[in-house]
Amino acid sequence: MNVFDNIIVSTRLRLARNISGLPFPHKLGELPARKIIDNVQSALLPVDKFNRYDMNDISKLDGTILQEKHLISPDLLEDCPFGAVLISADENVSVMVNEEDHIREQVILSGLSLDQAYDRVNRIDDILGKNLHFAFDGRFGYLTSCATNLGTGMRASVMMFLPALTIQNMIDSSINEVGRLNMTVRGVYGEGSKAEGYLYQVSNQRSLGLNEVDIIDSVKGAINHLVEAELRARRLLQHNEPELKDQICRAWGVALNAYKLSTEEAMQYLALLRLGCFYNYIEISDINKFQKLITDCQPANMQKSGGCNLSADERDVLRARHIGASLASFCKKLL
């Protein structure tokens, strides 16, 4: 795994669009709402096989699974009775309908893939734009429910793995620095200042007055800045190398052998192993499978894979077994 792949987990590109002449979703009745879903679904037919999930129809468990996979927002699941999502077979593309905006086109790719994600979301956008009449203003650009999305309606987000900055309490100053570059940084999992699994989402704060290329360039700049800072922090961590090695070796020992593991612990140990991979203490032969483990470990995904009606304790036992077997199959301790 190269340095960039270790630090940059995934890229997400989202475009917000609305249908001209219709009220925004929170004021929209059931019938016109359903019609938009149907129209989006029809428009996507030639592109790929998309699976449709209507929020009034989906179980709480299945909805939470989609949310844990970052394919839908918590809002769509909780607050949008006429909401729906269309998800491509490879789960790289999801189109949310009737969330805050009528349409939110989203592409998620692994690693740093802003240009590829932009290409792909653009193709989706072209096809939807041909079939649906988007609300567009010559001066403001695409019209959106919330002013922060006006203009391109684009949000470019990169999920970054920043353990060394976090462990050494340097993350806040780094976040402030990229804040000056008009970026927002927040933990992907968990609440508060310490992100679970040391995973942070870095994304542009506004889209108005900027074109798509400007936004992508500004996100790239912020990411480069954070990568440099994280690399410096990782070199600092190495100053006490026996301690660092020990922490990662123990994470390996517990992750492989624990009888039960909570989600938080699983996130913590997997994060330390990813960090260990950077230092060549740990070998991860399949980073996609490793990344998938993090999603697998989330409560709803775990519940689903174990059959429903597991107690939290039973889920923890299942999680430990799944992590132990998975790590043994594609990871190795090199120390």
Place this chain on the structure above:
Amino acid sequence: MNVFDNIIVSTRLRLARNISGLPFPHKLGELPARKIIDNVQSALLPVDKFNRYDMNDISKLDGTILQEKHLISPDLLEDCPFGAVLISADENVSVMVNEEDHIREQVILSGLSLDQAYDRVNRIDDILGKNLHFAFDGRFGYLTSCATNLGTGMRASVMMFLPALTIQNMIDSSINEVGRLNMTVRGVYGEGSKAEGYLYQVSNQRSLGLNEVDIIDSVKGAINHLVEAELRARRLLQHNEPELKDQICRAWGVALNAYKLSTEEAMQYLALLRLGCFYNYIEISDINKFQKLITDCQPANMQKSGGCNLSADERDVLRARHIGASLASFCKKLL
């Protein structure tokens, strides 16, 4: 491993003897002191090959190694310039000379072996008694430097592994109960109430007015009492079995994988694995090698095996490597 072998680690039988007509060691000059050592050494010649270590001659490191193996007392090493010890090749017999008494004959055997240890120490005692004139009084029995050893001069000690009583804070009341049976219980390693590695020495408090068989029987009684109590406590621990399994699985994971381990941690993890063996979570195919690991892990033994001049950190790294490799070779996780 049967239940008794899991709970009872080793048996030690010691006889205190003094030479008639000579002052006790703390009042004894160098020449007569050396003469006793030589005489004891000569008397032991026909019995077995014994190695002699004089305390004024031995390095601090080598002395501490003998002490960590329980072959000499801390007092012999620290406070007895004319002290010496004679140790059999199998290290089951050690005869300390010029410690508190002129002669202390000691036999250590693994498991519960009071009768065998008594036989063996008796044979040593017969031979020494033939060659040296022991101070003996028709009324008091063998005369010793300290009144608690008067009579038989015998102390019978059994090293017990009592994790469940300790973890559940039931150890103090158990100690009080056997105290009423005239037994002393103290931690083998570490200071204070919580014994490191959950290892306790149970031994008779006095020897005056009792014959050897009485003493051995009273120790056996106390041990049976403690074994029963420990077994009850182990059944209680099983009431939260997932937690118990998890603790032991993690101990296995860390013991096998840590990059460095302090003595205290090593003791703790090895203890949990021994407990895991009781529940059939862990398989220990060679209990003697397992027991030897505990001695190997002590600071002086570790220092010696790594060549001298190791820093404490380097010792911890070496300890972790030794434990990991050893456990992998004769232990297995069954969960």
